[in-house]
Amino acid sequence: MTLQQWMHSAVNRLLLNSTYANSPKCDAEVILQFVTGKSRAYIMAFGETALTHAQQEKLESLLQRRLKGEPVAYLVGEREFWSLPLLVSPVTLIPRPDTECLVELALSLMPKTACRVADLGTGTGAIALAMASERSDCQVIGVDYYPKAVELAKQNAEKLKIHNVTFIESHWFSALEKQLFTIIVSNPPYIDANDPHLRQGDIRFEPLSALVANEKGLSDIRHIISLAPQYIITGGWLLIEHGWQQAKDVQALFSQTGYTNIKTYKDYAGNNRVTLGQYYHD
Numbered sequence: 001m002t003l004q005q006w007m008h009s010a011v012n013r014l015l016l017n018s019t020y021a022n023s024p025k026c027d028a029e030v031i032l033q034f035v036t037g038k039s040r041a042y043i044m045a046f047g048e049t050a051l052t053h054a055q056q057e058k059l060e061s062l063l064q065r066r067l068k069g070e071p072v073a074y075l076v077g078e079r080e081f082w083s084l085p086l087l088v089s090p091v092t093l094i095p096r097p098d099t100e101c102l103v104e105l106a107l108s109l110m111p112k113t114a115c116r117v118a119d120l121g122t123g124t125g126a127i128a129l130a131m132a133s134e135r136s137d138c139q140v141i142g143v144d145y146y147p148k149a150v151e152l153a154k155q156n157a158e159k160l161k162i163h164n165v166t167f168i169e170s171h172w173f174s175a176l177e178k179q180l181f182t183i184i185v186s187n188p189p190y191i192d193a194n195d196p197h198l199r200q201g202d203i204r205f206e207p208l209s210a211l212v213a214n215e216k217g218l219s220d221i222r223h224i225i226s227l228a229p230q231y232i233i234t235g236g237w238l239l240i241e242h243g244w245q246q247a248k249d250v251q252a253l254f255s256q257t258g259y260t261n262i263k264t265y266k267d268y269a270g271n272n273r274v275t276l277g278q279y280y281h282d
Contacts, residue, residue, distance in 0.1 A: 087152060095126040107135070221253065247275060
């Protein structure tokens with residue numbers, strides 16, 4: 001079987017599985033590039049190149065897993081975020097393009113001088129690494145409750161040679177005692193346990209601990225908003241990613257805790273996605 005023949009067959013099989021028909025060609029290309037080590041340009045130019053028996057077996061194994069719904073990022077162990085190739089694994093969420101909106105907003109609020117940034121629930125380290133890569137003069141700390149997530153984030157920092165970021169184990173602020181930050185960002189769990197989307201598509205394979213929160217998805221957001229003032233310099237900012245229907249509730253939590261300049265921003269699909277607020281100490 002040639003590269004071209006495998007691509008044609010794989011795309012057709014993915015199309016027949018209507019659940020994943022939204023990106024069959026992209027999925028097949030990523031899997032084929034991963035197994036062969038060839039670029040997309042090479043595959044297009046040299047489609048008549050024959051696959052080895054071992055390559056065909058590996059491709060079939062990965063395609064079967066994709067047909068069962070397993071995310072491509074977990075199949076190949078990598079996902080790009082903010083143009084950074086990040087290692088991923090089932091211990092963390094797969095970074096989403098919409099979370100880049102959170103990074104953009106946070107960077108726009110950072111002073112021109114050096115400052116300290118915290119990323120709560122860092123997972124792969126995507127947000128922390130994106131910000132650290134843009135502001136090498138600043139110190140970024142990423143925290144996560146799960147040791148395996150912290151280890152993965154550290155591996156990403158090492159792989160990308162980003163040295164102004166530190167990853168530590170912490171249940172939100174628990175290991176950050178007496179530390180102050182100019183910017184605090186978080187993409188916490190915000191999905192209600194009864195949300196039907198949890199039983200659909202790629203999300204079925206991601207860790208529930210990084211997705212689900214009590215109080216209709218608001219418990220972790222409430223916790224972060226209430227405690228963050230102890231860790232923000234006066235005039236500093238807290239930015240939180242949340243569900244598209246949670247903006248009013250999140251704004252209310254910010255307001256009740258004494259934040260000012262509260263505003264919600266939309267993601268690339270036009271959905272309310274990030275709410276931020278500024279905090280001034282008396």
